[in-house]
Amino acid sequence: MSAIWNLAHPWLHGLVAYEPGKPIEDVARELGLAPGDIIKLASNENPLGPSPKALEAMRATLERSHFYPDGGGYYLREAIANKCGLARENVILGCGSNEVIEFIGQAFLKPGDEIVTAKHAFVVYKLMATLFGAKTVEVEDPGFKHDLEAMADAIGPKTREVFVANPNNPTGTMVSQEEIDRFMARVPEHVVVVFDEAYFEFLEKAPDTLKYVREGRNVVVLRTFSKIQGLANLRIGYGLANPELISVLQKTRQPFNANGIAQAGALAGILDEEHQLRTRLVTDEGRAYLQESFAALGLEFVPSYANFVLVKVGDGKDVFAKLLQQGIIIRDMTAYALPEWIRVSVGTMEQNRRFVSALGALLGKA
Numbered sequence: 001m002s003a004i005w006n007l008a009h010p011w012l013h014g015l016v017a018y019e020p021g022k023p024i025e026d027v028a029r030e031l032g033l034a035p036g037d038i039i040k041l042a043s044n045e046n047p048l049g050p051s052p053k054a055l056e057a058m059r060a061t062l063e064r065s066h067f068y069p070d071g072g073g074y075y076l077r078e079a080i081a082n083k084c085g086l087a088r089e090n091v092i093l094g095c096g097s098n099e100v101i102e103f104i105g106q107a108f109l110k111p112g113d114e115i116v117t118a119k120h121a122f123v124v125y126k127l128m129a130t131l132f133g134a135k136t137v138e139v140e141d142p143g144f145k146h147d148l149e150a151m152a153d154a155i156g157p158k159t160r161e162v163f164v165a166n167p168n169n170p171t172g173t174m175v176s177q178e179e180i181d182r183f184m185a186r187v188p189e190h191v192v193v194v195f196d197e198a199y200f201e202f203l204e205k206a207p208d209t210l211k212y213v214r215e216g217r218n219v220v221v222l223r224t225f226s227k228i229q230g231l232a233n234l235r236i237g238y239g240l241a242n243p244e245l246i247s248v249l250q251k252t253r254q255p256f257n258a259n260g261i262a263q264a265g266a267l268a269g270i271l272d273e274e275h276q277l278r279t280r281l282v283t284d285e286g287r288a289y290l291q292e293s294f295a296a297l298g299l300e301f302v303p304s305y306a307n308f309v310l311v312k313v314g315d316g317k318d319v320f321a322k323l324l325q326q327g328i329i330i331r332d333m334t335a336y337a338l339p340e341w342i343r344v345s346v347g348t349m350e351q352n353r354r355f356v357s358a359l360g361a362l363l364g365k366a
């Protein structure tokens with residue numbers, strides 16, 4: 001190891017970089033396939049693309065690329081607040097909601113602290129905790145579902161943050177209002193609870209976590225424009241919390257973290273209810289089809305509340321590699337210590353059918 005590592009924080013040595021879904025461009029280049037023949041069902045993106053209204057707003061904003069954006073994000077925060085029944089002071093914008101996870105770490109974590117997550121929770125929480133020298137306490141999640149009683153039990157004097165991804169990625173499972181309420185009754189004052197609701201808009205009936213924001217509890221609710229809004233490329237998401245907590249997080253934020261094109265797209269997108277509804281319908285139909293197909297193929301899967309499904313295929317890495325050869329990108333779950341499973345995002349029905357028939361043939365079950 002070179003000397004520069006001795007100068008770096010010791011906890012960075014063990015930090016494993018996040019492995020994202022393989023980009024279409026990479027697969028095209030490496031396998032000599034035409035990009036148009038490749039389908040990506042690997043990052044829970046919106047197969048319909050962005051709202052046409054968002055596209056129009058972004059095109060108009062391109063002309064103003066020489067100006068710095070509104071660092072305060074006035075109009076977008078106002079629109080988000082309106083939608084959530086909160087005030088602008090309850091909202092912070094991030095370069096993706098992932099950046100808000102980093103703000104929360106910046107604000108509250110130091111070496112030796114602890115965070116609590118579920119064993120198969122979204123991996124970014126642990127990455128961020130490691131970045132700040134904090135330890136991640138991973139709590140067993142029977143049936144791939146967060147066990148909030150056990151997570152409350154795991155809170156100790158060193159715990160600063162607890163993450164509840166609802167629905168969780170990569171499992172697609174959800175905890176109920178009752179479970180959340182019982183959990184919140186047990187969380188002590190020295191802990192910040194983060195409800196990561198990246199898939200909130202896909203839910204038919206979502207638990208109310210904003211009531212804890214209104215009550216002034218130490219709660220941050222995370223949401224994003226990357227999923228139902230189809231704006232993952234723009235990197236824009238947000239956190240909702242009481243004004244005091246938001247003012248703490250604002251201290252950790254770089255002045256122009258949310259770019260103006262993203263703000264304009266998000267602002268137009270959030271008002272486009274029709275595009276969100278259409279996305280939900282496509283997702284509901286596609287998820288039902290995928291789950292029925294897995295059942296017909298005799299594959300174990302985790303019933304999902306989000307726009308992806310976790311399914312057990314045997315050798316996940318092998319299935320990933322073989323599907324890739326055919327221009328189908330999914331996600332193997334090695335990073336989540338689930339080598340027998342893959343996660344597939346819901347695509348258009350045409351994409352879903354192509355994936356299912358390739359998978360069936362591959363497993364000799366066509």
Ligand SMILES: *Cc1c(COP(=O)(O)O)cnc(C)c1O
Pocket residue numbers: 044095096097098099122165168169196198223224225226227232235236237
């Ligand atoms: C996709 C996802 C996010 C969103 O990340 P962005 O940075 O907003 O793109 C956050 N949390 C979970 C659990 C996710 O699956």
